[in-house]
Amino acid sequence: MTRLTRRAILYGLGAGSLAALAGCASDGGPGGDDGDGGDGTDGTDGDGGSDAAPETEAHQVGGALSGPAWNREERRGFCALFTEESGAAWLLRDAPAETRAFVEATDFDESVLAYVESVGPTTCHNAISFADVAVEDGTLVASASVRGPGDDDVACGEAITFSGAFLRVTAEARPDAIRASVTDGWGETSELNGADGVLDPERLDGYVRPDGDPETVPAGFDCEAADFERHPAVYEGGVSWGSGGGVGGDGRGLELRVVDPDGDGGSEAAAFERGDRVRVELTNASGHEAYVGNQGKYNLELRTEAGWTEIRGAEEGTTFDYTDEAIGVRPGETLSWEFELTESGLVEGGPHADALRVCPDLVPGRYRFVFWGADDLAVAFDYVG
Known part of the structure; x- marks a missing residue:
């Protein structure tokens, strides 16, 4: 819990800095494989009618920065879109230095940050993969999936593991809303709605x-x-x-x-x-x-x-x-x-x-x-x- 003076909150923070998830649509299955095996995005365009394919860069956090505040028995995860750095401040309070640096390096005049959390059944389910990223009529659309070990020979501990990732998106016209399907480590995909927040x-x-x-x-x-x-x-x-x-x-x-x-x-x-x-x-x-x-x-x-x-x-x-x-x-x-x-x-x-x-x-x-x-x-x- 932080304390700020009224002047700080009214003049130092942007009230519109977070654009909540608007109708995260489910495609009924996993969000797709990593296209390049590198940053967790495939960099491809979305469905017809979308704007030019955006530039993307993903950053794995290594945990759920929200706490996690949401209940995994009730939902598959949490996602939101940040159009100003101040909107993500609450997530960064206990974040690793590398994560804070990634957010600080974002030019919010040209880019936005999407943030996704989800959960999986083993210690190897510790990263989020993004696919099908596009901007359609001012809305960022994407699929996000929890990545597993990818190799049967990898030894994984059986433990509920939460993961989170940021996706920096740079597009000709910055999106101000987000629509995504999120798939957890059990392969379950569900619709999320950032307007509902982290709790029901x-x-x-x-x-x-x-x-x-x-x-x-x-x-x-x-x-x-x-x-x-x-x-x-x-x-x-x-x-x-x-x-x-x-x-x-x-x-x-x-x-x-x-x-x-x-x-x-x-x-x-x-x-x-x-x-x-x-x-x-x-x-x-x-x-x-x-x-x-x-x-x-x-x-x-x-x-x-x-x-x-x-x-x-x-x-x-x-x-x-x-x-x-x-x-x-x-x-x-x-x-x-x-x-x-x-x-x-x-x-x-x-x-x-x-x-x-x-x-x-x-x-x-x-x-x-x-x-x-x-x-x-x-x-x-x-x-x-």
Whole structure:
């Protein structure tokens, strides 16, 4: 997780630096052999109607730079197109020096970088082969396959092995999208879609909010203390339930969920009791790094007949200041908050814990967490007391 000032993220990074995979098409079989046995590409033109054959150069990474963030049981790999060097920065954090040098040597005024990850069954399945590379109407098309040992006499260890590779593509007109078929080391080819990122949001633990209306909606949540002033609702207007983007208008891809830490982590909404623990998880499911504010930037609210009401407050006149910073969240990375469902447990360890308190005591109803350090993301859960 990296930290940058807001100025750095807004002025130092290109929000459009990653062109996500647009409809990776499957041809139902392996992507093809290496044409020259050298850089993993055959350098041939694609189907009729494509632009002139692009110049290509491949670089094998030796592993999966994303982590891998994706689950091999759910998909065959991950791929993306980078049109600016800053877009690939999150992948290079732990990359070998040779890989960083390959990316830095790319002239993004003339070229783009495609990146592909996949997986195979042995230690010899450790490289990606590209074939049928072409540019068609502004879209880079290619096949990518995991390379095996290629020789029955080679001794290979039986171990799940992830591999990744960059492909530098130089064409008369730079592509701004990519379409590819990716074949893993078992010979299975599937369609990937970079717009879906490195994780499937539907497979994340937890839920966004319970179905239907809450059983209990209190008339209000009034504190009898004369000097009590509620923490303001810092967000404006509506909220984004479960899904949204980060600061700086960097699109979507952040997923917020309620998770029962004492349950099975499933998608069924839990009804929490007093003293239970509830966890909120923010996951970057996209294929690019997202930036959020510090984790203290949230509201805790109860749904009343008058609307959503912040449950925390402090002595009248208290100033609530928050640092203005941007935290980088890598694809597949998760930030979390965990609370004990008691008056003290909902402020302990949080922002301004020495000043904030819950008033009045908790009542049964539907509560929500709004993280305004991103795209005003919200989740909700029911508390039964």
